[in-house]
Amino acid sequence: MPPKAQFTREDGIYHSFCGLVSVGWLYQKIKDSFFLILGTHTCAHLLQNTMGVMIFARPRFAISLLEEADLSSAQPAIADQIAEITREHHPSVIFLLSSCTPEVMKVEFEGLAQSVSTPEVPVLFVPASGLDFTFSQSEDSVLQALIPFCPEAPPDDKRVVFLGSVNDAIADDFLFEASRLGIPVAGFLPANHFHELPPIGPGTIIAPLQPFLAKVANQLTNDRGATVMSSLFPFGPDGCRAFWEDLAAHFDLKVDLSEREAASWARIKEHTDLLKGKKVFLSADTLLELPLARFIRAAGAEVLECSTPYINRRFHARELALLDGVRLVEQANFERQLRSIAEEQPDLVISNIITANPLIGHGVVAKWGTEFIFSPIHGWAGVNTLVSLFTRALRRHARLDPLGNDPVWMAGVMPGAPEIIPLTRG
Numbered sequence: 001m002p003p004k005a006q007f008t009r010e011d012g013i014y015h016s017f018c019g020l021v022s023v024g025w026l027y028q029k030i031k032d033s034f035f036l037i038l039g040t041h042t043c044a045h046l047l048q049n050t051m052g053v054m055i056f057a058r059p060r061f062a063i064s065l066l067e068e069a070d071l072s073s074a075q076p077a078i079a080d081q082i083a084e085i086t087r088e089h090h091p092s093v094i095f096l097l098s099s100c101t102p103e104v105m106k107v108e109f110e111g112l113a114q115s116v117s118t119p120e121v122p123v124l125f126v127p128a129s130g131l132d133f134t135f136s137q138s139e140d141s142v143l144q145a146l147i148p149f150c151p152e153a154p155p156d157d158k159r160v161v162f163l164g165s166v167n168d169a170i171a172d173d174f175l176f177e178a179s180r181l182g183i184p185v186a187g188f189l190p191a192n193h194f195h196e197l198p199p200i201g202p203g204t205i206i207a208p209l210q211p212f213l214a215k216v217a218n219q220l221t222n223d224r225g226a227t228v229m230s231s232l233f234p235f236g237p238d239g240c241r242a243f244w245e246d247l248a249a250h251f252d253l254k255v256d257l258s259e260r261e262a263a264s265w266a267r268i269k270e271h272t273d274l275l276k277g278k279k280v281f282l283s284a285d286t287l288l289e290l291p292l293a294r295f296i297r298a299a300g301a302e303v304l305e306c307s308t309p310y311i312n313r314r315f316h317a318r319e320l321a322l323l324d325g326v327r328l329v330e331q332a333n334f335e336r337q338l339r340s341i342a343e344e345q346p347d348l349v350i351s352n353i354i355t356a357n358p359l360i361g362h363g364v365v366a367k368w369g370t371e372f373i374f375s376p377i378h379g380w381a382g383v384n385t386l387v388s389l390f391t392r393a394l395r396r397h398a399r400l401d402p403l404g405n406d407p408v409w410m411a412g413v414m415p416g417a418p419e420i421i422p423l424t425r426g
């Protein structure tokens with residue numbers, strides 16, 4: 001049994017940012033895919049703004065806008081749009097994503113996807129609405145939809161499948177490292193192309209790269225009999241060492257990466273010197289919080305609080321064990337967090353996209369948690385980028401003129417907060 005981690009569940013919102021946002025990295029990762037979202041103008045507005053879509057670009061995602069007529073029909077009509085997408089973009093697979101309104105309308109998405117699916121271009125339903133998913137979790141839904149298309153590997157095919165989307169440079173780094181250690185690789189889920197999905201079977205070792213993929217990992221065990229590795233996630237020198245040593249052990253390879261870890265820490269000393277003794281508060285939203293907190297703690301920072309939308313005792317067991325003594329909170333109450341920030345005066349707050357700027361307006365040094373999701377922070381190759389995301393915010397703040405009580409900055413910013421977050425930082 002995994003150790004019983006101590007954490008508090010509060011009454012804050014679970015879904016801090018819409019699940020549709022994962023389209024932003026997944027459409028780039030699966031290069032022959034198309035993402036169609038059945039939604040409203042709100043969803044279109046969100047995607048257009050968060051992904052910075054240029055009008056001349058031809059992104060491989062779109063919103064099928066719900067019309068008034070859809071409210072009275074049995075199913076929204078999307079056949080013409082699917083035909084147009086196939087004609088214009090030639091995708092190998094189309095993901096049909098749900099959103100809040102059609103889910104409230106009880107649109108039967110499975111049936112809708114099947115009605116427009118063909119053997120040549122499957123249309124796969126992906127539950128992703130802001131009602132049920134925090135944004136990184138919808139990658140989990142996309143990967144679950146892909147499982148039936150992964151070839152069945154025979155029991156004696158013992159290779160690793162890396163689980164989670166990373167960019168090509170980071171994927172190359174993982175392939176290189178695996179080959180250096182003599183670990184056979186079956187591939188990545190997701191792969192760069194729909195027809196390159198890795199074979200998965202009872203001999204497969206699943207190595208999770210992202211902490212928000214608990215459901216797909218579980219499904220790979222149930223459906224294919226694969227073994228899901230329990231380790232740290234490969235973030236930071238400490239995480240990478242544990243990840244690769246544990247993975248090697250699955251292949252009966254005894255590997256000692258202590259020198260490699262020490263060299264990696266030495267390379268980022270300039271950053272860790274800055275982080276040492278700093279009080280860090282993770283208030284955030286991405287589900288990356290547990291490994292991020294474990295890494296900055298190992299780098300010498302004091303973690304005042306690590307809040308995250310959701311903790312899975314089994315999937316996060318190794319990270320939780322290393323966060324013993326840290327205040328861990330699931331579904332944190334934001335009002336309480338504001339009071340804690342005012343009382344404890346952290347040197348750095350990792351916060352979500354909605355609250356980071358108002359916190360900065362109140363003199364708190366804050367960083368968007370979202371940036372960690374969109375940055376190449378995995379593996380040995382990602383260590384410098386990872387630590388720089390923490391220290392850049394501190395350095396930038398040190399260079400700024402104090403905002404003081406400048407009313408221009410403060411007017412209308414987080415109206416409920418001025419009494420409880422004193423402007424003490426210079």
Ligand code: SF4
Binds near residue numbers: 100130
């Ligand atoms: S799916 Fe829901 S939360 Fe997401 S943009 Fe659409 S309406 Fe908003």
